[in-house]
Amino acid sequence: MSALRLTVPAVKQYLLSSKRRTVFADGKREVVLLRSAPQWDGPADVDLGGGRRIRVVAAVSVLAIHELVLDHLAGQDGPAVLVVLTDQEPSDLDQAILARTHRYRIHAVDGWKVVQDKFGASAVDPRLRALPWAAEALLDATPPEGWPQVPGGVLSSRTALSLLAQRRLRLGRYAPADEPADATGIDVHALLRWSLRDGAPATLLSLRAPERDGLTAFLGEDDQAGTAARALLALVAAGHGPDAVPFGLVCAALWRHAPLDAGTLRAQGRAERWFGDEPPASGTAFDELVGAFGRACEEFVVSVRDGTVLRRAATLTRQFAAETAARHSPVLDEGLAARFATLGAALKTLDAMRSDAALRDLADHRRADEPGAKPRIGRAAMAVRLVRWLGTEPSADIPTVGAGIERHITETGWVDRALTHLTVGDPELQAAYDRIAGRVRERRTAIDRSFALAIAAGPGPALTAGTFPDRVVRPLTTGRSARRVLLVLLTGTDAASAAEAADELRREWAEFDPVPNSSGSTPRRRGMWADGTPHLPEPVGDLAAALDDPERPVVVVRDEGRLDGLAALLRAAADRDRAVLLTGAPAAPPDGLAGAAVPVLAFLPFGADPPKGWRELGDQRPAWWRDEAPPPPARPRSRRRPVPPPGAAPLFDVAAPDPVDALLASEIFTGQLELVARKPSLAKFRTAVQALLDDGTLPVTALAQRIGLPASRAPGFAAILAQVLNYDGAQVLERLPDGRTVRLNRALLREQFEL
Incomplete structure (x- = not known):
């Protein structure tokens, strides 16, 4: 096995050990021969501390050793101790020269013993010892503050090589201050970020070949940065490290997204040559490797939003004639x-x-x-x-x-x-x-x-500006359930801007239909005909004082900015237990429906008891407005409806059954209902399912109100309804992320219950 290349820390550690301090005992001039590769990258003179200095020289031949020993012992200048690094065998030396050196022999340095001491470990993983380059690399890369300690433990191969890679490449705990520091390991995103750092790929190429190859193999292991790292480091070795990430986006388009036609194959061939003369894989394995690398680059670029990378990727797309493939990219x-x-x-x-x-x-x-x-x-x-x-x-x-x-x-x-x-x-x-x-x-x-x-023909029974005070405002402020009101007049507000405002407010407030239900109609967002100005109290100046005044059942405030400050107004009203109405008048004379229809909006905080006659609204967006994804495919049912024999005809032509009737009559629904301990009445089930079929999406409090339950029981009823409808684990009734709204999947309801 070739001799270990010694570094400054290794030489110092060896000479300062208790067994070898005798070399400095009497101040005589001494020559210490150390087995090492005849290379020295450190200073000529090394300070060991305590007034002790040594001179270190590499000797590449027997003759050089003879001259160095004789010259040092005969001289008077420089440190008293000379350390000669040599890979020669003792038998090759003149015995007379060997007898004049310290302890008459060439001393062998146990690099792993030094490494073990540096980490404060009790032992070194045999897998790490089996790497002939690792001890030298760990000693050479020792940080000024020393390696992290593993006192009393075994220095594992993974720990040592991970720290070595971080130190050499300035990653993890040794990363620059402006980059994330992860002391636990190196992932592919860290390597991709490293490849974009100025001059970073060159730091890997500057390492000695055994260490460079060893770190490359380690970083490509599955429990490190994995397959994508193998592709990245192959590009670094081929001299394309700085362009690896933008090139990865092109690879993703070619290997993951574009149809595999003749043009794609030609572009893949051009791109493959960028991995050098010895690509990291071949055949199907190469395709999988490049695909994984492309996916990692896409995820990285999406997370960092680097415009420079995207512009360089566009240039590389043209270079590899991959424009057609790039059109399929979800990132480029x-x-x-x-x-x-x-x-x-x-x-x-x-x-x-x-x-x-x-x-x-x-x-x-x-x-x-x-x-x-x-x-x-x-x-x-x-x-x-x-x-x-x-x-x-x-x-x-x-x-x-x-x-x-x-x-x-x-x-x-x-x-x-x-x-x-x-x-x-x-x-x-x-x-x-x-x-x-x-x-x-x-x-x-x-x-x-x-x-x-x-x-x-006249307004007829329509709600108008003239009838608004009597039909909407007065019922709120009179009678046994009287409620104080804040009325906000939004100048120039039309139905379009009112819908936009309501969408924003519904994130934190519950919307209601403020018109009492006398005809059994479905609750909805209201509007009135702008045939004049409603006869209402004058807008107030001091809003806070007016809201606190018990003698003011109706406080009117004008919001000239239309939608500005609405949330603050609603919070002020909620703090004083006032219901909130929002309406207004168009800024211009009525011109068609847009000018004649004035919106009437009503809001309360979530969970507040509504005034008598108010009904909570569900999603008010028209069906054609909603951008909902198609329902997920239902699980195949094991049971099938009976199929009439060929040629058989039904005895009677009957209309399709009502979907709610069909649901309540189905065997699956009956079986699901039997699983519920405390069963609500079928009438409540019927009303709830019909409301969800009509609206699709409803707050649970609105759903409870439709079936005559108090708001406090809304979550419990929604849970029971979901237990019954979500047959076989399918999300027929889904609770939305806000935690207070449910959505019925109509298609899945029909499929699961065989309606």
């Missing part, structure tokens, strides 16, 4: 641009299903939430919603003023809200936006003409 700019183009083509067709699929694909791009893309995708989502609305073939018929107001609050106001987003320029999609906007405006104009004819 080319992939994002391709998905926008696909969506634009789909929108021009006014095909809702095709547009939905293209929008989902665009939103799935890993950089869809970046500042440059997120607003554009938001506008694209509005365009897709309008395509869905057009796909419903909306009727232009408005029979009464009340029907027009209700329709605007629940439908056309949302259309107007989406339409405003298409006026912002987007060169790549503007042609599609203009086509959609033109078709929507045609339909909206027809609806407004119909509404104008309805106005000629």
Whole structure:
């Protein structure tokens, strides 16, 4: 075995051990021969402390040893002790020369003993001892503060090599101050970050070949940085370390995302040559290795958002003629641009299903939430919603003023809200936006003409500015369940901006229908006809004093900024147990439905007892507005309905059964109900399921209110309902992340209960 290359720490440690301090005992000039590779990278003179100094010289031949020994013993200058590093055998030396050295022999340094002492260990892992380069490397890389101690323990191969890699590459506990410090190990993201550091790949290449190869093999182990690291370090060895991460994005496009056609194969061949003359794998193993490396680079770039890497990746894409593959990438700019183009083509067709699929694909791009893309995708989502609305073939018929107001609050106001987003320029999609906007405006104009004819017949029973105080405000402030009210007048607020405000407020507040239910209608967001200004108390100046005044049942405040400060106003009202109504009047004279329909919103804090007649609302977004993912596939059922024999015909033509009736009559539902200890009445089940079928999504308190339960029992009832409906583990009734809302999956309900 070749001699160990000694370092300054190893030489100092050896000479300062108790057995060897005699060399300094009487101050005589001494020569110490140490077995070592004849190399010395340290200073000529080494200070051992305590006034003791030595001179260290490497001797590459027997003649050099003879000259060094004789010259030192005859001289008077320099340190008294000379250390000669040599790989010669004692038998090769003149015995007369050997007799004049310390203890008449060539001393062997046990590098592993020194390493063991450096770590404060009781033993060294045999697997570590088996690495001929490791002891020298650990001694050479010893930090000024020393290695972390493992007192009384075994120095394991994993611990030693992990610390050595961190020290050599300046990773983990030895990383620069501006990088994450992980003292427990090295992962692939740490190595990818390291490869982007100026000059970092060169630090690995500068190591001696045995150590470089050993660390490369260690870092590529599965319990270290794994397969992706093997690809990265192969690129470093091939001289492409600084470009490894952007190159990895190109690899991901070629090996993971692009269809495997002739063009892709040619580009893969060009890229493969970047791994050097000896790639880290071949055949299928190489494909798997490059795929893993590409995936790691994508995840890393998405987490750090490095524009420089993406720009370099674009250059490499052109270099390898991989532009077509890059269009399939979920990370590269080319992939994002391709998905926008696909969506634009789909929108021009006014095909809702095709547009939905293209929008989902665009939103799935890993950089869809970046500042440059997120607003554009938001506008694209509005365009897709309008395509869905057009796909419903909306009727232009408005029979009464009340029907027009209700329709605007629940439908056309949302259309107007989406339409405003298409006026912002987007060169790549503007042609599609203009086509959609033109078709929507045609339909909206027809609806407004119909509404104008309805106005000629008078408002009828519709809620109007004139009847609003008597129908909405007065019932709140009178009678046995009187409640004080804060009424916020939002100047210039239309249904579109009111829906936007309500979406924001519903994150922290419960929304209600404030009109008492006298006709059994479903609770909904309300609006009134702007035929004038409601007769209400004058807005107050000192809001805090007015809210505290028990003689003021109704406090009116005008918010000239429309939606500014609404959350603060609601908090102030909630602190004083006041119900909150928000309404207003358009800033301009009524012009069509958008100008004539004034929203009426009502809010309370979550869990607050509502005023008499108020009913909590569920999700008020129209079905065509919601961007919900398709339901997950149901598990295959083991039971099947009886199939009539061929040619058999039913005895009677009957209508399809009501879905709630079919559910309650099913054997599966009956079996699920038997599992519940305290069963609510079937009537409550019926009402709850019907409400969820109608709304899809409801707060649990709103669901409880629909079936006549107090809010305090809402969570318990929702849990029982989920226990019954979530048959076989399928999430038919799902609780949303806010913890207070449930959503019914209609398709899964039909599948699981065989309706």
